[in-house]
Amino acid sequence: MSVRRLHPIQPDDFKFTSENKAFAKQEMKKYPAGRQASAVISLLWVAQKQNDGWVSEPAIRHVAEILSMPYIRVFEVATFYTMFNLSPVGKHFVQFCGTTPCWLRGADSIKDVCRKVIGPEKTISEDGQLSWMEVECLGACVNAPMVQINEDYYEDLDAASFEQLLDDLRNGRPTKVGPQVARQKSAPMGGQTTLLDPDLYNGKAISLPSKTDKPKAEAKKSSKPKTNFVVNATIAKKPAAPEKVSAENANDLKRISGVGPKIEGILNELGIYRFDQIASWTRENIEWVDEQLKFKGRIDREGWIEQAKKLQSEEKG
Ligand code: FES
CATH class of the missing domain: 3.40.30.10 (Glutaredoxin)
Structure with missing residues (x-):
């Protein structure tokens, strides 16, 4: 920032109008006792307005006097902030x-x-x-x-x-x-292109799930969103047990990296014997098995589903 100096020609005096004096008092009351200097910017601002758009040297002195601040402190503020004009400006x-x-x-x-x-x-x-x-x-x-x-x-x-x-x-x-063109505020040129659906403003577009909502039933009602405005109300899905099968045609689940004899035993007790079963687990199934095995997230971390898919295709191949 370049050096900002006071204008060489200064008026003799400056005093707030009674209206601005009252405004200054109100501003000073906003701050705790002894902190009235915090009002310096707003007082300089009204001084500038009263003085036809610029801050004169007598105005700086007047503000310093009202705020019981050293003149140099107010001078520093006025010369630092470019919102204060230090020379006369046009109307x-x-x-x-x-x-x-x-x-x-x-x-x-x-x-x-x-x-x-x-x-x-x-x-x-x-x-x-x-x-x-x-x-x-x-x-x-x-x-x-x-x-x-x-x-x-x-x-x-x-x-x-x-x-x-x-x-x-x-x-x-x-x-x-x-x-200065046919634009509404900051909307795109030529008119608004989003948030046009009246349902956005009458509450119909937003339906937050209640505790009793059944996600699947809701999904069946409408596969197409009503508007281009998506409300991200996440419906928590409960873990669900995968389908059980018999031990007939069982695969060696220990071929999945991360599955040892003990885990294989638990999986078998849960009716899980084959790679194709594991390969087709849904997110809810994964969470349910995770809960049974008591090792949160390991199925994902070790990539059981991907491994099972690969082993399944090897079996077929
Ligand atoms: S660059 Fe001109 S207003 Fe931001």
């Missing part, structure tokens, strides 16, 4: 964003208009109506390029619309704040 003060997204979308042409219509940066037009300054991103990049004029944002500008805007302001004509 319509243009903060032009030249940061990358705005630049990519044509901010250079906006800057050219500033120079052509207003004059050099940080100078006031002859009629006192306009001045401009380049600033960093103002957080409205989605509608780039944009400028802030006093407290309003004007977005989706091009050279022609911006020049017209400055002319309207200069001549006291009403202006349209926000996007």
Whole structure:
């Protein structure tokens, strides 16, 4: 940041209006006793507003006096934050964003208009109506390029619309704040493309599961989502025992890495004898067997299902 200095020509005095004095008192009350200095930014801000958009040296002294702060401390704040103008500005003060997204979308042409219509940066037009300054991103990049004029944002500008805007302001004509194209706020050009289903706003699109919901029955009712808006209400599925088979045509389950004689014995007691059985286990089956074996997650970690599938195809092959 470059050095910011006070303007060489300063007014003699500055005092808050009674309205701003009352505002200052309210701001100071927001902080615990002895911490009133915390209100320094908001007091400088109203001082700037009262002083036609810039902070004068007497205004800094006045704020320091009200807050019982050393003058230098308030001076440091005022000169550090670029939101405080240290020199007079035009009635319509243009903060032009030249940061990358705005630049990519044509901010250079906006800057050219500033120079052509207003004059050099940080100078006031002859009629006192306009001045401009380049600033960093103002957080409205989605509608780039944009400028802030006093407290309003004007977005989706091009050279022609911006020049017209400055002319309207200069001549006291009403202006349209926000996007200067047919865009609603930050919605896509040409209109909204998402969240269009009226059911999203009348509660019909969102049905959260109750404790008694039966996931399978719900799934059967409608295989097609009603809207393009998906509510991720996870329905917990209960572990379920896999189908049992007889010992006839049993495979050697110990060929699955991780299954030893003891585990094979337990599996057999559960009616599990063959690779094709294990290969077809569902998530609920895996969780159920996991619970029986009391080793949470091992079936997945050791890849039993994949191993069983491979061994099954070897058996067939
Ligand atoms: S880059 Fe211009 S508003 Fe963000």
